[in-house]
Each structure stands twice: as C-alpha cells, then as structure tokens.
Amino acid sequence: xxxxxxxxxxxxxxxxxxxxxxxxxxxxxxxxxxxxxxxxxxxxxxxxxxxxxxxxxxxxxxxxxxxxxxxxxxxxxxxxxxxxxxxxxxxxxxxxxxxxxxxxxxxxxxxxxxxxxxxxxxxxxxxxxxxxxxxxxxxxxxxxxxxxxxxxxxxxxxxxxxxxxxxxxxxxxxxxxxxxxxxxxxxxxxxxxxxxxxxxxxxxxxxxxxxxxxxxxxxxxxxxxxxxxxxxxxxxxxxxxxxxxxxxxxxxxxxx
Amino acid sequence: xxxxxxxxxxxxxxxxxxxxxxxxxxxxxxxxxxxxxxxxxxxxxxxxxxxxxxxxxxxxxxxxxxxxxxxxxxxxxxxxxxxxxxxxxxxxxxxxxxxxxxxxxxxxxxxxxxxxxxxxxxxxxxxxxxxxxxxxxxxxxxxxxxxxxxxxxxxxxxxxxxxxxxxxxxxxxxxxxxxxxxxxxxxxxxxxxxxxxxxxxxxxxxxxxxxxxxxxxxxxxxxxxxxxxxxxxxxxxxxxxxxxxxxxxxxxxxxxxxxxxxxxxxxxxxxxxxx
Amino acid sequence: xxxxxxxxxxxxxxxxxxxxxxxxxxxxxxxxxxxxxxxxxxxxxxxxxxxxxxxxxxxxxxxxxxxxxxxxxxxxxxxxxxxxxxxxxxxxxxxxxxxxxxxxxxxxxxxxxxxxxxxxxxxxxxxxxxxxxxxxxxxxxxxxxxxxxxxxxxxxxxxxxxxxxxxxxxxxxxxxxxxxxxxx
Numbered sequence: 001x002x003x004x005x006x007x008x009x010x011x012x013x014x015x016x017x018x019x020x021x022x023x024x025x026x027x028x029x030x031x032x033x034x035x036x037x038x039x040x041x042x043x044x045x046x047x048x049x050x051x052x053x054x055x056x057x058x059x060x061x062x063x064x065x066x067x068x069x070x071x072x073x074x075x076x077x078x079x080x081x082x083x084x085x086x087x088x089x090x091x092x093x094x095x096x097x098x099x100x101x102x103x104x105x106x107x108x109x110x111x112x113x114x115x116x117x118x119x120x121x122x123x124x125x126x127x128x129x130x131x132x133x134x135x136x137x138x139x140x141x142x143x144x145x146x147x148x149x150x151x152x153x154x155x156x157x158x159x160x161x162x163x164x165x166x167x168x169x170x171x172x173x174x175x176x177x178x179x180x181x182x183x184x185x186x187x188x189x190x191x192x193x194x195x196x197x198x199x200x201x202x203x204x205x206x207x208x209x210x211x212x213x214x215x216x217x218x219x220x221x222x223x224x225x226x227x228x229x230x231x232x233x234x235x236x237x238x239x240x241x242x243x244x245x246x247x248x249x250x251x252x253x254x255x256x
Numbered sequence: 257x258x259x260x261x262x263x264x265x266x267x268x269x270x271x272x273x274x275x276x277x278x279x280x281x282x283x284x285x286x287x288x289x290x291x292x293x294x295x296x297x298x299x300x301x302x303x304x305x306x307x308x309x310x311x312x313x314x315x316x317x318x319x320x321x322x323x324x325x326x327x328x329x330x331x332x333x334x335x336x337x338x339x340x341x342x343x344x345x346x347x348x349x350x351x352x353x354x355x356x357x358x359x360x361x362x363x364x365x366x367x368x369x370x371x372x373x374x375x376x377x378x379x380x381x382x383x384x385x386x387x388x389x390x391x392x393x394x395x396x397x398x399x400x401x402x403x404x405x406x407x408x409x410x411x412x413x414x415x416x417x418x419x420x421x422x423x424x425x426x427x428x429x430x431x432x433x434x435x436x437x438x439x440x441x442x443x444x445x446x447x448x449x450x451x452x453x454x455x456x457x458x459x460x461x462x463x464x465x466x467x468x469x470x471x472x473x474x475x476x477x478x479x480x481x482x483x484x485x486x487x488x489x490x491x492x493x494x495x496x497x498x499x500x501x502x503x504x505x506x507x508x509x510x511x512x513x514x515x516x517x518x519x520x521x522x523x524x525x526x527x528x529x530x531x
Numbered sequence: 532x533x534x535x536x537x538x539x540x541x542x543x544x545x546x547x548x549x550x551x552x553x554x555x556x557x558x559x560x561x562x563x564x565x566x567x568x569x570x571x572x573x574x575x576x577x578x579x580x581x582x583x584x585x586x587x588x589x590x591x592x593x594x595x596x597x598x599x600x601x602x603x604x605x606x607x608x609x610x611x612x613x614x615x616x617x618x619x620x621x622x623x624x625x626x627x628x629x630x631x632x633x634x635x636x637x638x639x640x641x642x643x644x645x646x647x648x649x650x651x652x653x654x655x656x657x658x659x660x661x662x663x664x665x666x667x668x669x670x671x672x673x674x675x676x677x678x679x680x681x682x683x684x685x686x687x688x689x690x691x692x693x694x695x696x697x698x699x700x701x702x703x704x705x706x707x708x709x710x711x712x713x714x715x
Binding site for chain 3: 179
C-alpha cells in the first residue's frame with residue numbers, strides 16, 4: 001500500500017504538468033531549499049538564507065509579518081463581505097444585519113474583518129515600537145522607516161473609512177466628527193485658521209471634497225466605500241511592496 | 257611510450273599560472289564567512305511564519321466566535337449618542353479634542369506626530385544600538401519615544417475607561433447612567449487671569465505672547481547652554497528641529513495640566529487662531 | 532573668424548538648441564501632468580448634490596412663537612428663534628465637532644451631548660470646549676408670499692471675545708441683514 005502511494009507520487013512528480021509548475025524537488029536538500037525560495041513567486045519575498053540572529057522570536061516578535069498577515073486576511077474577508085454589501089444608505093445597515101443574523105457564517109466573516117482590523121492597528125503600533133527600540137530605522141534603513149510611517153497612516157485611514165460602511169450611529173457620528181476636523185484644517189478648511197481668508201466656503205473646502213457634499217450622506221458612503229475597498233488597499237499594497245523590497249535590499253537589522 | 261602519455265592528462269603550459277584548489281564537503285558555497293551565521297530560509301524562517309500565522313488565526317477565530325463585532329443603532333442625524341466614542345485607536349485623538357481646538361487637535365497635532373516620526377531617522381545621528389535592544393547608548397531617544405507613546409496610550413485608556421456621559425470624567429465605581437453636573441468653574445483665558453491681577457488688556461496680551469514664545473526660547477536655550485555635547489553632536493539644524501518637536505510634544509501635557517489645574521481655556525488668543 | 536571659433540559657436544549653438552528642446556519637452560510634460568492633477572482634483576468636487584435643499588422656505592414670521600422653536604430641527608437642522616426685535620435662525624450643528632445639541636427650555640441653554648459644550652439662546656458659548664458661537668443662517672423675506680427664506684450655506688460667524696462668562700459676541704451688530712428679520 002505504501003509502495004502504491006510512493007509510486008503514485010513519483011509518477012505525478014515525473015509528469016510534464018507537475019514539472020512545468022514546480023521547478024524544484026522537495027526542499028530537503030540545500031539545492032532544493034535554495035530553489036524553492038527563488039523559483040516560487042510567493043516565497044521569493046524571502047532571501048534564500050537568513051541570519052540566525054534575525055530568527056530570534058524575542059527580537060522581532062513576528063510583528064511585521066503578522067501585520068502583513070492581517071492585511072491579507074482583511075483583503076480576503078473584505079472581498080467576501082463585498083458580495084453582500086451595497087453602499088446605499090437605505091440598505092447598508094440591513095445588509096450588515098443580514099450578515100449578522102441570516103447568512104451562513106456571515107457573522108463570523110464580519111467579526112473576523114472587524115477584529116482583524118483592530119489587531120492590524122495594534123500590531124502596526126507594536127511593530128513600530130519594536131523597530132524604534134532596536135534602532136532599525138538608522139542608516140541605511142531611514143527610507144523604509146518613512147514608508148512604514150506612511151503605512152501606519154494608511155492603516156488608520158483604512159480603519160476610519162471602514163467603520164462608516166455599516167451606517168450605524170458610530171459610523172455617522174465618527175465620520176461627522178472626523179470630517180469636522182478636516183473642516184478645521186488651516187487654509188483648506190472652512191472653519192480653520194485662515195480658511196475664510198483663502199475663500200473657503202461650506203461647499204468648496206476640504207470637508208466638501210471628502211464627503212462629496214455638505215452633509216454626511218449617500219455620496220459620503222459611496223466615497224468611503226470606494227476608498228476603503230479599492231483606493232487605499234491599492235496604495236497600501238504599493239507601499240507594502242516598497243517596504244518589503246527595501247528590507248531585502250537593506251538587509252535585516254540585527255546583531256551580527 | 258604509451259604509459260608516459262597516460263600520465264600527462266594536463267600538459268603543463270608555461271604561459272599559465274597555477275593555484276592549488278581543494279574540494280571540501282559543506283552546505284553552502286559562501287566564502288569569507290567565518291563562522292557561518294546564516295541558515296536556510298526553508299525551513300527555518302518559513303516554519304516560524306507558518307506557526308505565527310496559525311496561532312494568530314486561532315486567536316482571531318476564537319475571538320470572532322466568542323465576541324461579536326459592535327453594531328449600533330441605524331444612523332440618524334438628529335440624535336447624537338451620548339457619549340459618542342470612536343473606536344479605541346482614535347480615542348487618544350478624541351481626548352485631545354477636549355483640551356485643544358479642532359484645528360490643533362484634529363489636524364495640526366496628528367500632522368506633527370506623523371512628520372515628527374518621519375524625521376526620526378534624520379535627526380537621530382547616534383550610530384549605536386542598531387539591531388539590538390539597547391538602552392544605555394540611546395537614553396534620550398528611548399525616553400523621548402517612550403514618553404510620546406505613553407502619552408498616547410494614557411489618553412486612549414482615559415478615553416476608553418474614564419469618559420462617560422457628556423464626555424465627563426467617570427471613575428469605574430461611579431454611576432455611569434447618571435449625568436454629572438457641568439463643572440462649577442467655567443474655563444477662562446490666560447489673558448483674563450492676567451487682567452484680573454491688574455494688568456491692562458494690552459499688557460495681558462503681551463504677557464500671553466511672551467509666555468508662549470518664552471516657553472520655546474527657554475526650552476531651546478537650556479540644552480544649548482547646559483548640554484553642549486548634545487548640541488555639538490546634533491549640529492545647528494538638527495538641534496533646532498529636534499528641540500522644536502520635543503518642546504511641542506512636551507507642550508501637550510503642559511497645556512492639559514494648565515486646563516485641569518487652572519481652568520485655562522486658551523493660552524494665546526490671536527485674531528486667526530487660539531491655542 | 533577662425534575655424535576654431537566657428538566650431539565653438541556652432542557647438543554652443545547646438546547646445547542651445549538642445550537646451551531649448553529640453554525645456555519644451557520637460558515643460559510640456561510637467562504642464563500636462565499639472566493640468567491632469569488639477570483636473571482630477573476638480574473632478575472630486577461634485578457639482579450636483581442630492582441633498583436636502585440649502586435654500587428653503589419655513590413659513591411666515593408669525594408662524595413662530597417667541598423663543599426657540601424646535602420644530603424644524605429634525606427636518607432642516609435649524610432652530611428658529613424669535614424675540615421682541617425680530618427673528619433669526621440658528622444652525623443646529625455644534626461648533627466643536629458637529630454633533631447635534633439639545634435645547635433645555637428650563638435652563639435656557641443649548642447643550643451638546645458629545646463634549647458638553649453649552650450655548651445660550653444667542654448662540655454664545657457659555658461653557659465646554661466649543662471654539663466659536665453657533666452659526667446663524669442667512670434669512671430673508673420672500674417678496675411674493677412673505678415667507679421666511681433660509682439660506683443654510685450663508686452663515687454668520689463672528690469672532691467671539693473671551694470673557695469670564697464664556698465666548699461672547701455683542702448682540703446688536705448681529706441682528707442685521709441678511710441674518711435677521713426685523714419686526715415690521
């Protein structure tokens with residue numbers, strides 16, 4: 001019986017189809033361990049070899065990697081949630097209720113998305129703290145620190161645009177308050193310092209652009225939906241790519 | 257004759273130079289790395305990542321099964337819930353809004369935090385402490401960062417656990433259903449306190465300006481005079497940027513304390529903005 | 532002109548030509564990029580709004596009783612206030628962070644549930660973190676049917692003065708057109 005499966009496995013591995021997909025054997029030899037890393041597009045984020053010191057859990061606490069994992073998890077659960085959600089002020093709240101009470105595993109999907117988002121924010125902060133405490137922003141990694149700060153801002157913006165979507169009281173008032181802050185921006189906000197001197201009105205300032213109107217309403221919901229599901233994730237992906245690329249180029253910080 | 261030919265596999269060429277090479281058994285072709293400090297990513301790193309992903313997934317799924325994501329009543333523009341709390345990660349910001357005007361707390365201070373963070377690698381010239389948890393060689397950097405971080409987390413804790421109806425201060429043992437009366441003393445401006453001490457209106461304004469400007473001037477000067485080494489290490493431009501951000505960060509708790517202890521609403525009133 | 536000099540001028544002439552085209556090329560590229568940026572920026576400002584009207588009639592002056600009228604708060608986000616001298620309209624948006632304050636007739640105060648800002652009947656700040664007084668919307672009388680027309684987007688926003696009682700604005704200058712309808 002064991003022989004049968006062994007033969008079957010060997011047969012499959014020998015086929016042209018298998019060989020066209022996997023260009024390496026099982027990674028239990030040095031050659032294959034190297035090959036698996038640079039012939040697999042998903043794994044080639046990693047270098048073939050890493051310094052032993054970079055692997056210590058109590059040095060990195062896996063924080064950056066877990067943040068990235070949360071991003072992937074949120075992308076996947078977010079895509080699933082999109083199947084049942086319409087960004088319409090009349091139906092959005094009902095859609096969330098359907099997810100919670102009617103759909104199979106709808107509540108689990110929504111909970112995963114919400115708690116995953118909270119976890120991502122927290123992990124980003126912890127990751128930044130770790131990077132600061134280990135001095136990993138120092139030359140030659142200054143630029144990657146900047147990219148990291150921008151990713152932190154993007155994470156917070158994603159959270160902010162995200163919790164408008166259920167169209168509950170928190171959504172409405174948090175965005176009312178948030179957009180009121182935008183209105184108070186110096187120069188570009190209607191009620192901010194020098195705003196009126198710059199010719200800002202209720203219907204042409206930064207808040208108006210953000211909300212797509214003078215009140216938090218249908219156009220705001222659509223705007224935030226597009227930003228949350230398309231605009232900001234694309235931007236975040238771009239910055240993540242740069243972030244990882246710089247880690248590969250500048251090397252992993254750590255004691256020699 | 258034939259035997260001699262057999263021995264000469266590589267006839268020696270007088271035009272070439274030869275070196276002695278040895279073949280050894282090993283795990284990698286890397287040279288000049290003694291002793292070997294690297295290991296293969298597969299399986300050493302990949303499996304750590306896999307375990308981390310599995311553990312975090314288990315925690316997250318358990319949390320999602322155990323506790324539902326919050327959903328409040330449907331949005332209605334004519335009733336504001338009381339108190340209206342943002343998710344915890346924005347509550348630090350919301351707490352700042354109690355002590356500063358919206359343009360400052362909502363726009364300028366967060367902007368300064370972001371710009372300040374971006375500037376960190378360019379104003380910290382200390383080359384020590386890369387890749388290790390090192391406190392002794394970077395006392396100033398660690399203290400400053402930790403102070404800012406602590407401020408942020410304290411504000412979050414206050415916002416989450418100590419703010420109740422009408423955004424009043426509620427201890428955990430207070431009755432959170434009961435409205436607290438608005439504070440008996442009203443908030444007044446710093447310049448009004450000065451006029452109550454007998455200063456003229458214009459004089460009070462001048463003193464108010466002098467206080468704010470003086471805070472920065474004195475703050476910039478003290479390290480310049482007493483910590484010459486600190487100044488010399490940073491240089492003129494870096495020193496000024498570092499100290500400006502440092503003083504602005506310190507200004508936040510200073511203003512909060514002034515508000516709580518002396519009920520001061522604004523320190524400085526200009527025709528355009530108030531601080 | 533010697534041959535050498537001729538070569539030199541030709542060469543620098545060539546360089547000028549190159550510089551010229553460089554300028555045209557980069558200038559054109561930057562100009563079109565800038566133009567696209569401005570266009571995209573303008574694109575984000577909607578010109579058609581599907582919102583409640585911002586200019587609307589609310590009835591005749593005599594339809595409102597003395598003091599604060601709350602009937603239009605839900606529908607139009609305004610309070611209509613009448614006194615002996617005339618009528619003005621307060622915008623029901625807290626100047627701190629945009630929550631909707633509540634009117635307490637017994638205390639004669641508007642109080643915001645979000646951060647505890649307190650306003651009096653004139654919109655002056657009597658407590659809490661609000662930085663400005665309540666907005667007053669533009670009002671006028673329709674010449675045909677004599678109804679009050681409110682312009683929600685035209686807002687009176689004077690710079691208040693700090694006093695021991697709060698942020699105050701002198702009332703007399705506020706009660707002028709187009710933010711006030713005097714009794715006939």
